[in-house]
Amino acid sequence: MRKSQRKFLGSVLMLAFVLVYVLIAMVLAQAPAIRRAPALMQFFSYAILGMAWVLPLMPLIKWMERD
16 A cells, blocks of 8 residues: 555544544543542543543554555
């Protein structure tokens, strides 16, 4: 597969993953355990939810950039 094809396919897969992840993150952010938590705990929960999508996508990004 050519690099341009991998980039296109990877971009489509990334977009699909992020759309699903956003929905899941919104549900988790509204969980009673997070909503009732102290402000500092909420901050770290939102920070983790906001950045956690990167880890599962790293192998895909590496695959897209491969020669």
